[in-house]
Amino acid sequence: xAKKSASLSFRDIVLGADAEVxxxxxxxxxQIDKLVEERQLAYARIAELETQVEDVLGETGAFPFPAPPLxxxxxxxxxxxxxxxxPAKKPAGRPAASADESPEADASSEEA
Amino acid sequence: xxxxxxxxxxxxxxxREALFVRIHEIERAASTLLREPYPFTRPPLPSDQRGKRKxxxxxxxxxxxxxxxxxxxxxxxxxxxxxxLGQTRTExxxxxxxxxxxxxxxxxQLHVLxxxxxxxxxxxxxxxHLDASNPR
Numbered sequence: 378x379a380k381k382s383a384s385l386s387f388r389d390i391v392l393g394a395d396a397e398v399x400x401x402x403x404x405x406x407x408q409i410d411k412l413v414e415e416r417q418l419a420y421a422r423i424a425e426l427e428t429q430v431e432d433v434l435g436e437t438g439a440f441p442f443p444a445p446p447l448x449x450x451x452x453x454x455x456x457x458x459x460x461x462x463x464p465a466k467k468p469a470g471r472p473a474a475s476a477d478e479s480p481e482a483d484a485s486s487e488e489a
Numbered sequence: 490x491x492x493x494x495x496x497x498x499x500x501x502x503x504x505r506e507a508l509f510v511r512i513h514e515i516e517r518a519a520s521t522l523l524r525e526p527y528p529f530t531r532p533p534l535p536s537d538q539r540g541k542r543k544x545x546x547x548x549x550x551x552x553x554x555x556x557x558x559x560x561x562x563x564x565x566x567x568x569x570x571x572x573x574l575g576q577t578r579t580e581x582x583x584x585x586x587x588x589x590x591x592x593x594x595x596x597x598q599l600h601v602l603x604x605x606x607x608x609x610x611x612x613x614x615x616x617x618h619l620d621a622s623n624p625r
Binding site: 405408409412413415416417419420422423424426427428429430431433434435437438440442443445446447448449450451452459461 | 490494497498501502504505506508509510511512513515516518519522523527529530531532534535536537538573574599
């Protein structure tokens with residue numbers, strides 16, 4: 378289960394976990410930050426590509442963009458095309474997303 | 490749609506698909522590092538937006554087929570006048586198929602103004618479609 382992340386102070390971290398856990402968490406956090414940044418850049422590029430498609434078509438909002446070929450957070454895994462005008466899917470039981478990186482559609486349920 | 494445009498769109502879609510594959514891999518890697526599903530949210534994309542369609546385009550398409558009768562004896566071609574990206578263009582075709590595609594492709598950027606039939610001298614013999622709301 379994903380806890381709602383509260384900001385931890387330096388004191389909380391030092392006193393709240395042992396050194397090994399802190400080391401592992403730091404390594405994971407560094408790698409995750411890089412992955413998150415790459416993901417943001419990928420989405421920015423996707424937005425550019427979709428805009429270019431609509432420019433070629435000469436019309437916005439009409440092209441039936443295909444759904445991602447693999448499961449991705451925020452897309453209906455059963456849809457063939459992107460559902461326009463519909464909000465991103467949220468899994469049942471999770472709180473509503475208030476900002477980027479907050480709990481949202483779980484595309485990783487297939488994970489081991 | 491011109492072949493060049495279709496090729497361009499396909500190229501863009503291929504790159505888009507590859508990026509989604511990479512995003513899938515990233516999300517899985519992040520969840521592996523976190524040892525539980527990572528709570529990603531998806532940023533908004535242009536494909537989330539519904540565009541405004543001209544309500545007349547569908548009715549035009551529906552009735553366009555009826556209007557595109559075959560050329561009768563004495564008629565040699567269709568002449569279509571349309572407005573695209575602010576410019577008015579006129580084309581001559583001997584097959585109604587291209588005109589049906591044009592009618593079906595109408596949008597905010599493309600609007601068919603008139604379809605007429607011509608005789609061998611290039612004179613109009615009949616008007617099959619005329620958009621009175623958009624003078625040529």
